[in-house]
Amino acid sequence: MNVLIVDDQLSVLNGMMSGINFSALGIHNVYTATNAADAKEIIKENKIHILLSDIEMPGENGLTLNKWVHEYDAAMLRILLTSHASFKYAQQSIKLGCFDYIIQPAPYHEIEDAMIRAISKIMSDRQQAHTYKAELLSNVVINLFSSNPANKHQSIEALNQLGYPIHSHSFIQSFIIDIYPYSKTASHTMSDMHIFGKLLDCANQHLLVPGLRALVCINRYKQFVILLFSNNDSIYTVSTEACRSFYEGICTEMGFQISSYVTAIDTLENIHATTYACHVLVQNNVAKRAGLYFSESDVINDEAASLSASIVKWTRLLDSGQFESVHENILSFINYNATIGKFNLKSLCDFHQSLTKILFVFSHKRNIDIMSLFTELYNYHDYMSSFKDIDCLKEGISFIIKAISTASEDEGSKDNIQRAIDYILNNISSDISVKDVADHVHFTPEYFSKLFKKEMGENVKNYILRIKVDAAKDLLENPNIPVNIVAAELGYSNFSHFTQMFKKHEKLTPTEYRKQKLHA
Incomplete structure (x- = not known):
């Protein structure tokens, strides 16, 4: 990083050379000039990154020099120094695109701060230019x-x-x-x-x-x-x-x-x-x-792993509901054949298709909607393209078997929804979540939420809040029960949270609702 300081007073130049720690700023060379003509020669012969120039100089002044620099090397950052706080000078400096404008006499740390900002901009511009070029x-x-x-x-x-x-x-x-x-x-x-x-x-x-x-x-x-x-x-x-x-x-x-x-x-x-x-x-x-x-010497192994006996075994395990066993058995098969090099892209694709067939056939027999098993985090496309490598395939197999095993437990979705509703009503005084309810009926939260909305026409979170609001309204009609006790009875340890929830549903605070009912 190179700097040029231009000032017609040698005392100012010597003061800056001794008072500013240029090496600590990462500046390798500092050039000086006492007039614009010498400054131009230095600029023509050396790559200057920062120009620090006085404005008031005999002959060609700093503004004229900066105009020349702007045309010669617009990338050079220019900091102007002046002993006059003239708006006209500042206005001309801005028009010339100068980086900073400092009123003299200025403490050396102020000049250093301006140079630090200039160096930071130069480094940032360099990095952006390098990244763009690459x-x-x-x-x-x-x-x-x-x-x-x-x-x-x-x-x-x-x-x-x-x-x-x-x-x-x-x-x-x-x-x-x-x-x-x-x-x-x-x-x-x-x-x-x-x-x-x-x-x-x-x-x-x-x-x-x-x-x-x-x-x-x-x-x-x-x-x-x-x-x-x-x-x-x-x-x-x-x-x-x-x-x-x-x-x-x-x-x-x-x-x-x-x-x-x-x-x-x-x-x-x-x-x-x-x-x-x-x-x-x-x-x-x-x-x-x-x-x-x-590519010239390494050969692809096209000897596929034998599947027929394993397919029969996995089908039998699925039919008997042994999902954990079939999952472990499939992963063991994949790991073993990957270790001995029996899988390439084609054989892995064939394996994926064969396995998908028995899993989807099993689901169809159990009236399981395959598409309902997928989530935003792992969708149908993720599974169908999981044959591209071993790790993706194992992730896909683990997901689909777990989802099918969970869904296969539902042979009567309405009964399970009723069990969920009973659980909500029996735990109305607790701070229950969607996961709590889903766990009670042995479903994943994602699948349970879809099933509940399909059967009830609203999502389970809203249903829980609605039931709590209905219970709160019954309790609030009794003037002898304090509002904070009503909140506690419904599982709200935070009274403010209870008030916000109630007002969101009823457009009234609990207290306002009670007053309205008592004066009705």
């Missing part, structure tokens, strides 16, 4: 993988303009980096830009040789992709050992479970087909095993 570059690179020739051509032109000499006959090799905590969740502990930096650092350290360049982007599966390219045969010097060193370096830097998939070397015009072969490897790693995989 995001822009990522969007450009990802289009190189497009099957649309126009998109690819446009990206090549954009990269050439950014200084990357890539063309359709450049040699390329891609590394797909699957960082599981990143691709599996919505919240991340590291920013995309931070990961970009680490990946490029590892590529520079382990992969790059003269003539070989690296680009990075994020694909639609939230996986990072490093694209190596060269316009000579230098790309062929990247050995298997170098790839392994690169992979180990990423794992060490990131500290996460990672898989890296390496494509064959080809030309950019064939990038779509080359990358597709690697994506097949990615998709078939349904167990999400960490490791380094090469």
Whole structure:
């Protein structure tokens, strides 16, 4: 960070040089000038980030100098110093886009504060510009993988303009980096830009040789992709050992479970087909095993796990109502076959379909509405697409079996609703919740709420409040019972809460309601 101070008084310049701790502010070089002409020469020869300039100077004054700086380098932040609190000066400074305006004599800490704010703005602008450039570059690179020739051509032109000499006959090799905590969740502990930096650092350290360049982007599966390219045969010097060193370096830097998939070397015009072969490897790693995989040498296991005997067993367990046993048995089957490598994307999809069939057939026989079992947190689409990897499948199976086991207990929904109503009436003096009622009738709160609304025409929370209000009205008609006792009798330890609840339903406070009834 470089600063230029301009003032025609040497005593002022010397005072600032000794009174302001520039090094503590992160300023590496401080230049000084006693007139505008010398200041301009310094600016032309050096990159100046902050200009600190007096206004009243002989010859060309500080305002004229600032106008010139504004035209020469608008990014330079300018702080004006003046011994006259003139509105005219302040107005001209604002028009010139100056960062700050300080009345002299000012204590050094005030000048330091202004410089700290200026430095903070410069750093913020730099970060935003870096992030924008990285995001822009990522969007450009990802289009190189497009099957649309126009998109690819446009990206090549954009990269050439950014200084990357890539063309359709450049040699390329891609590394797909699957960082599981990143691709599996919505919240991340590291920013995309931070990961970009680490990946490029590892590529520079382990992969790059003269003539070989690296680009990075994020694909639609939230996986990072490093694209190596060269316009000579230098790309062929990247050995298997170098790839392994690169992979180990990423794992060490990131500290996460990672898989890296390496494509064959080809030309950019064939990038779509080359990358597709690697994506097949990615998709078939349904167990999400960490490791380094090469599309040219790693083979997909297409030997599916045997299902017929297990399907018969699971159907029998379902029919006998042994839901916990069938759940444990299915998860054990999945874990075992995943461990010995019996699952790929196709076999996992087939397994999901077979299992879904027996679960849905069982539900149909028991008059269970499958769609009513799903919630906002886990919906029908989540379950039907859960075959993509082992963890998603186990989550889906656990959810659907638990939901079916709960729903299968309801062979007469009206009886269960009546049991719930009886429970509410018997516990009217308690602070009961929807979960309390759902637990009493052995349903999940989500399923019970849907069932109650379907049968009663209102949601269970409103029903509980309505019953409490009706009971409160009966008690309030007896003038001998204090209002706070009425609240306590209905399970409200907070009198204000009781009053708010009552007024929301009756448009009157409990006290107002009592007065109205007594004078009726």
